[in-house]
Amino acid sequence: MTIIEPNDSRYLSYVTGMNQRWRASPAKILLPGNTPEAVQCVQEAVTQGQRISVRAGGNCYQDFTSHNDVDVLIDVSDMDDITFDPHMQAIAIGAGATLSRT
Secondary structure, rough: EEEEOOOOOOOOHHHOOOOOOOEEOOEEEEEEOOOOHHHHHHHHHHHOOOOOOHHHHHHHOOOOOOOOOEEEEEEEEOOEEEEEEOOEEEEEEEOOOOOOOO
16 A cells, blocks of 8 residues: 655645646545555544545546545555456456546
C-alpha cells in the first residue's frame, strides 16, 4: 500500500480528480493495491474516527470524493486488474479500472 501525505510531491496530483472544480485536502491519501489492503485502509480510518472518501476513476461530478471534510482519501486506481475466471465463466474488473486503460 502506498501512503501519500501533504509533503509528498505527488500529493497535489492525487487531491485533484478528473473534475478539477473540487479539491480535497486530506491528511493522507492511501493507495491500496488489492482488496485486503483496501479493507485495512477502511478499518484503520474507522478505528481512528476519521472521515473517509473512496475514489476510483476520479470522475465525480460533485465533491463527494474531494470534500473538505475528508480526513483520508482512499484511491483505488491501482486496483485496475481485469481478469477472467474460467471456473465461474466470469470477468472481474477492478474498482480502479477506467475506460481509458491501455
